[in-house]
Amino acid sequence: MSTRRQFLGALGLPAAGLATATLLDSRSLQSLIAELAATPGSPAEIAKDEDFWLQIAAAYTVDRSIINFNNGGVSPAPAWAQAAMKRNLDFANECPAKNLWQILEPKKEGVRQRLAKEWACDPEELAITRNASEGLQILQFGFDLQPGDEVIATTQDYPRMVNTFKQRVKREGIVFKQFDIPVPAEDPAEILEIYRQNISDKTKMILVCHVINLTGQVLPIKEITALGRERGIPVIVDGAHAFANIDFTFAELDVDYYATSLHKWLCAPHGTGLLYVRKDKIPGVWPLMAANDNQTADIRKFEEIGTHPAANHLAIAESLSLHQGIGGARKQARFNYLRDRWAKRLMQHDRIRLHTSLKPGMANSLGNVQIEGFESGKLGAHLWKEHKIVVTTIKHAQFEGLRVSPGIYSTLSEVDRFCEAMEAAAG
Ligand SMILES: Cc1ncc(COP(=O)(O)O)c(C=O)c1O
Numbered sequence: 001m002s003t004r005r006q007f008l009g010a011l012g013l014p015a016a017g018l019a020t021a022t023l024l025d026s027r028s029l030q031s032l033i034a035e036l037a038a039t040p041g042s043p044a045e046i047a048k049d050e051d052f053w054l055q056i057a058a059a060y061t062v063d064r065s066i067i068n069f070n071n072g073g074v075s076p077a078p079a080w081a082q083a084a085m086k087r088n089l090d091f092a093n094e095c096p097a098k099n100l101w102q103i104l105e106p107k108k109e110g111v112r113q114r115l116a117k118e119w120a121c122d123p124e125e126l127a128i129t130r131n132a133s134e135g136l137q138i139l140q141f142g143f144d145l146q147p148g149d150e151v152i153a154t155t156q157d158y159p160r161m162v163n164t165f166k167q168r169v170k171r172e173g174i175v176f177k178q179f180d181i182p183v184p185a186e187d188p189a190e191i192l193e194i195y196r197q198n199i200s201d202k203t204k205m206i207l208v209c210h211v212i213n214l215t216g217q218v219l220p221i222k223e224i225t226a227l228g229r230e231r232g233i234p235v236i237v238d239g240a241h242a243f244a245n246i247d248f249t250f251a252e253l254d255v256d257y258y259a260t261s262l263h264k265w266l267c268a269p270h271g272t273g274l275l276y277v278r279k280d281k282i283p284g285v286w287p288l289m290a291a292n293d294n295q296t297a298d299i300r301k302f303e304e305i306g307t308h309p310a311a312n313h314l315a316i317a318e319s320l321s322l323h324q325g326i327g328g329a330r331k332q333a334r335f336n337y338l339r340d341r342w343a344k345r346l347m348q349h350d351r352i353r354l355h356t357s358l359k360p361g362m363a364n365s366l367g368n369v370q371i372e373g374f375e376s377g378k379l380g381a382h383l384w385k386e387h388k389i390v391v392t393t394i395k396h397a398q399f400e401g402l403r404v405s406p407g408i409y410s411t412l413s414e415v416d417r418f419c420e421a422m423e424a425a426a427g
Pocket of ligand 1: 238
């Protein structure tokens with residue numbers, strides 16, 4: 001008797017859509033989750049178990065005629081989350097004033113509670129936002145600063161977040177200082193020391209990525225937050241690429257301010273994000289859109305954005321269920337396995353350079369790779385034109401390359417086809 005993998009493998013990749021339809025028709029999300037959760041094996045063992053991952057791959061409606069290795073930009077939602085979102089949108093439109101405001105919107109509290117339980121914090125510390133940018137800008141604009149006050153970040157922080165501080169420079173006369181860190185950085189103590197050296201008496205805020213989007217570099221967030229606390233400086237953590245990719249909880253990370261998208265690694269519907277603010281810090285942060293006086297200490301003050309769809313936010317629940325069925329540790333192990341599979345193979349080639357550390361704990365699932373002598377923009381265009389592979393070109397003063405970010409639904413054969421295309425391009 002053939003295994004499920006042999007069966008799906010025999011169908012070939014285009015048949016993954018067929019498998020998706022079959023799964024959605026005949027199995028509930030709950031039964032898949034129960035089966036995944038009951039599968040024995042350590043995260044490292046499960047990472048290599050294609051039967052396990054093919055079941056998850058089949059839960060996505062992605063286009064298998066191409067290879068999408070830009071899941072870091074934005075990810076697809078599993079079919080169940082898409083269906084839930086559409087259901088809620090239809091229901092809202094039957095009578096928005098009642099269905100949207102009175103029935104759907106209050107259900108967001110259930111999503112808040114489930115997210116808080118999974119990431120080990122108080123639900124009263126989580127605001128549900130539309131993306132990482134919204135949560136981060138709430139924080140970046142949320143503290144009063146005086147002309148001459150200084151904010152620090154690296155030269156690898158996300159451009160929109162950099163622009164946010166640059167606007168405060170133009171508008172309020174603050175000082176925004178950026179500094180380099182090594183690429184890749186392999187010593188957390190060295191990174192911490194660079195932050196320490198860049199703090200001055202004028203520093204009033206620190207912006208730091210949990211994971212840098214350009215390379216997958218992980219930064220020592222707990223230690224940088226502690227450093228800020230020692231000096232009374234708020235540390236704003238940009239968690240866009242860490243949340244639901246790296247396995248952590250807010251309790252372990254011990255941060256005060258953290259924002260992320262949920263449409264990246266949680267695979268929640270597009271237009272979903274999360275803002276964590278430690279409970280006693282909430283009164284000290286202004287909301288970006290004004291809230292009632294009695295909301296000063298209420299995390300919901302950050303959600304006072306006017307009328308908006310509830311469908312996206314509620315369907316976070318389905319993506320969360322799938323995430324929980326897989327398990328955060330297994331997901332992280334699979335991501336590392338996929339990254340190591342392509343990165344270690346390509347590193348055998350003498351023209352190929354990796355700008356991502358493969359040292360345990362120093363990177364998430366993103367990898368940045370370069371073929372020396374092949375301009376990265378042209379290489380990215382070549383991969384799309386000749387092989388229908390989607391990656392992102394990254395150019396930074398310190399390095400350039402392609403950012404490669406497989407999804408949780410990506411298959412080993414897709415990873416191997418990417419390697420073959422890169423090897424052929426490298427000659
Ligand atoms: C490091 C980082 N921060 C913030 C963002 C903004 O995320 P969003 O587009 O979900 O607001 C991104 C998006 O790619 C990112 O990579």
